[in-house]
Amino acid sequence: xxxxxxxxxxxxxxxxxxxxxxxxxxxxxxxxxxxxxxxxxxxxxxxxxxxxxxxxxxxxxxxxxxxxxxxxxxxxxxxxxxxxxxxxxxxxxxxxxxxxxxxxxxxxxxxx
Numbered sequence: 772x773x774x775x776x777x778x779x780x781x782x783x784x785x786x787x788x789x790x791x792x793x794x795x796x797x798x799x800x801x802x803x804x805x806x807x808x809x810x811x812x813x814x815x816x817x818x819x820x821x822x823x824x825x826x827x828x829x830x831x832x833x834x835x836x837x838x839x840x841x842x843x844x845x846x847x848x849x850x851x852x853x854x855x856x857x858x859x860x861x862x863x864x865x866x867x868x869x870x871x872x873x874x875x876x877x878x879x880x881x882x883x
Contacts, residue, residue, distance in 0.1 A: 795835025797859060801872050804859040811838075811874065812854035815847045831855075831874070842876040854880040 792809040813833040820827050828841050831853070840857065847853050856878040862871030 791854070793835050794831060794833030794838045797874075798836045798838060798872065801859070801861055805861055807859050808856060808877065809859060809874070810854065810856050810880065812880075813852070815849055815851045815853060818846045818849055820846060828873075838872065838874055840874045840876050844876065844879065847879075852882065854882070856880060 790810055791812050792804075794811055794813060797804045797809065797811070811831065811833060813831040815829050816832045816837065817830040818827075819829070826841070827843070827846050828839050829846055830837050831840050840855065855874070855876050857874035857876050860873050860875055
């Protein structure tokens with residue numbers, strides 16, 4: 772029985788209120804995070820929707836930086852505090868510098 776409880780706890784880890792990566796860490800060392808899944812949280816500062824190409828993005832401001840997030844889901848409201856599970860992506864990394872660094876929202880997590 773304790774083993775089953777441990778498995779259930781581990782399976783719900785993405786919903787626990789810890790284990791978040793600060794946005795500033797990602798923007799400071801994009802090559803280390805490229806292609807990795809992360810949990811981040813912050814405040815939405817800008818939203819963009821381009822209907823003809825189905826592009827939806829928002830800017831998420833964490834404690835130490837900002838990053839653009841793309842989503843296939845609904846856009847959050849400007850000023851909303853959200854937490855997400857996301858994939859770190861760059862268009863290119865040249866000399867350790869990221870070009871086109873974004874997060875691809877995989878799942879919106881419960882409010883924090």
